[in-house]
Amino acid sequence: MADQPSAELLQALLALRERMAATPYGSGTALVHRFAQMLGKNPNTIYTWLRTYAGYRSGRKKRADAGTTVLPEETLHFIAAAKREGVRGNGKATLPTAVAMNIAHGNGIDVTLSESRINALMRQRRLDARAQQQARSHQVLRSLYPNHVHQIDPSLCLIYYTPRGQAIMRDEEFYKNKPASLDKVRLQVWRYVRYDHASGALDVRYYEALGENQHCLFEFLLHTWGQQPHRLSHGVPRLLLWDKGSANTSFAIRRLLDALGVEHRTHAPGHAWAKGGVEQGNNLVETHFESRLRFEPVDTVAQLNAAAAAWVRDFNANAITHVDCRVVRQSGQPMVRDALWQSILRHPGALLQLPERAVCQWFLGGREHTRVVRDLQISFAHPELGATAHYDLSPWAASLGNGQKLRVTPLLMQQGALRIEIDRPGAEALLVQVAPMRDFDDYGRPAHAPVLGQDYARAPVSASQQAAHALAQAAWGDGATPEHAERQRARQAKPFAERNGGRGLVAHSHLGQASLPTRLLPTAQPLHTPALQQQQRAGQASQVLSVPQAVRRLRQALGEHAPADLYGQLKARFPAGHVPLQWVEQSIAASSLVALDQQADWAVK
Structure with a gap:
């Protein structure tokens, strides 16, 4: 049926409504069914037409339990939440209601309604996927004057260049499931768009590169904030909104923005609407400018930028025949972008000139x-x-x-x-x-x-x-x-003397009192090296024992083999009372009195 019924059908609906009002209660249903049969329509459709175009009201009192359900809210929320978690990032719903009901049943949740009724309940309570996608309300924000807020967004352009000239990516050739097709494009063309939030003034520039990078963004900032002969808007903003991709790959750019006094903010992932102005700007560039290149190709990126500059000039000035380039806001009044930007004259200090290139480039050092x-x-x-x-x-x-x-x-x-x-x-x-x-x-x-000899200041x-x-x-x-501390140190005074009732600190007297575990250790083996043995012999030759010390040493070593008059023999042989230690050690090694007698002469000498 058309949006508005024909005059004949409208008259027939009005007549049907009058007949239904004149018949006894319950007889109107038969009239509707005969009317529907005559037109070949469903009776529900006739009731809809009657309510919409003929002002029909049944007069039936609304049920007291209307809008309620025997299904527990927890069950309905479980099904709706399961369906919400099955929504992809692109908005596609992957979990049917019937499958969610089956999962609920498998987890001990009773579902006593039909799939269609559950879908109706979710729509009534705005729990369905479509309602949830539109759940977030976006706050309208305003800026105070031109150049108060700029939005910048880079995006991959559909244009690329081959040795044969300009080419445009086609969906059937370069869609996401054919990444090999992108290998043919060695250098891609990136589009950088700047949007002034107050005036809606646009600027666009193209760069040929392997991907989004810091150098292209720097060149674009110099271009779009610098004064250009083809563009009215220019100058450094107070606030820059950009996406996390640009910010994360542009550490030096952030340093430059800090130096320029530009506050820069990024939107959260998946919240591109936060800078919807530049997103719409990208769409305007693609539909109002790049669409023209199919009919009048250019051969190089330089020619592409020259054509884009001419389009920016006319678009911001609303000077393109048959195309309304003005911006329309909530006030409903169409406004020329350049005229809005020119109002910067009423805001002293709003137009800030970009420093020269050499000064800005200093910040790209990256350190x-x-x-x-x-x-x-x-x-x-x-x-x-x-x-x-x-x-x-x-x-x-x-x-x-x-x-x-x-x-x-x-x-x-x-x-x-x-x-x-x-x-x-x-x-x-x-x-x-x-x-x-x-x-x-x-x-x-x-x-x-302070002046020496005249002023005193700490x-x-x-x-x-x-x-x-x-x-x-x-x-x-x-x-x-x-x-005072230096004077005390010079006097060798004890620091922390006031602690412990004037006794000072306990620094080491508490040591040696802790209980230590008993540990098993192996028996240490003597170390024998030629150098140690030589040193030991030299030391023994120069060491002497007294006669009593020598006697004790020999008796301990020889035991019962030691002579009874050992002390007398040693005293007779060493009248001075100095027994060489080396002699004692050699006598013990010999372990016999004969060895003692044989070595006596050597010892005397």
């Missing part, structure tokens, strides 16, 4: 810059200043100490200022912006420094000095200063 604090100052060669400048950090002395390493980032368009990151224990790092020192006397020293107390005070008080008592 982190650190400086060491000396007397609460650091020095840094700022790329914009072209010379080394000094920066006074005394206002943050409480978080600093000499020798502390700081991470620094030069800021552009800030007269040589630095952004300095100061680590703090147990807290987030402190971010401060510091301008270079500029006031100096004729001799190159700071003009605010340097601010640093974090290291605060720690030194704390250590002095811990070791030498309350009220102690680092100077």
